[in-house]
Amino acid sequence: MFVKPEMIEKESMRLIEEGMDKKRIAFYSKRELKIVKRCIHTSADFDYQYNMIFSKDVVGNAFEIFKRGAVVVCDTAMAAAGINKRVLGELNSEVRSFIADEDVAKEAAERGITRSAICIERAASLYEKSKKPVIIAVGNAPTALIKLHEMIKDGSFIPDLIIGVPVGFVNVVESKELILSDNCKCIVSAGRKGGSNIAACIVNSIMYQLKEENI
């Protein structure tokens, strides 16, 4: 009755490709398609074949970032938990999330802005100090993307890659449109859909592909 564990992922990806719109399979590059399929794998939601937007050569750019050793800054503990730590370590990269830090909550209350916005400022100052490339992965907080947009606009922080996939019904669509208008290196799920699980699976897909391609 049941498919053996080692065959599950292969068979899942076959079923996903079988269920996809052929025109959308042709629309994406081979690397982008692998990310799209992993988003569908993570959610069982075929809408991801229509809503994923990739800036030009973004997966190849992401490979170069990971080869230099990246810091992946997540807006939630959940996205951070979903990133494969073994593979991340093999790529001399690390994941950070500032959202649960006590001083972040304190500063957010004092300044009357969201904790997520403060986290983007923390990521920017980390970038200043470490000089390591920074990937911002936003699966939940549109305010994180809005803060990023403001910092990109005034030139104070331009991350090496933005994964902009917050989910929700309020402010979410608009926040993604702002990031897309910035012409930065990004992977975005247009519309309402996304999530911490989607943010994590995109990071994982990039890392797995880099290992597979062995470049």
Next chain:
Amino acid sequence: MFVKPEMIEKESMRLIEEGMDKKRIAFYSKRELKIVKRCIHTSADFDYQYNMIFSKDVVGNAFEIFKRGAVVVCDTAMAAAGINKRVLGELNSEVRSFIADEDVAKEAAERGITRSAICIERAASLYEKSKKPVIIAVGNAPTALIKLHEMIKDGSFIPDLIIGVPVGFVNVVESKELILSDNCKCIVSAGRKGGSNIAACIVNSIMYQLKEENI
């Protein structure tokens, strides 16, 4: 342009109810409907209005479990990360996940079964020892549900509540059907959809409702 943070959740829930099928709103109890709406809030996917199955009075049962101080055992670190720890602590409850434990990986390799199946056995022996009520929340691994089904069948472990919402294309639908056939106290997303985010948001919704109702 943007809705203020404190208004976001209220406005989101209004938009979700507005977007739902009126017949499905009438189908669920008030408490069940709050869980369904939170699943849609977490995924922006209205399919959850059609696929959520609740055993009789399950939310009221879950309240009683949390009032005794529950252990919520998750199949992934991601689901565990998504559960609101502040509210969990206020309810004298805790979350556990065994999946990353070294001895779990070792035993799984030795016995040729999945780590997720071992985790269910770990939950069962924790239950034996602590006598605290156990909620099993499965957002990823159909093998966890299959193992649960076997243990329920032979009477070796009957958890107080099963949240069975694994996601995926292989073994997932079947594993949910097995759990539904066991007539245990459960909340299940029929079909392929679910996820660690969905598992976490169901636990959160139950806890939030218990606090709101103040019973």
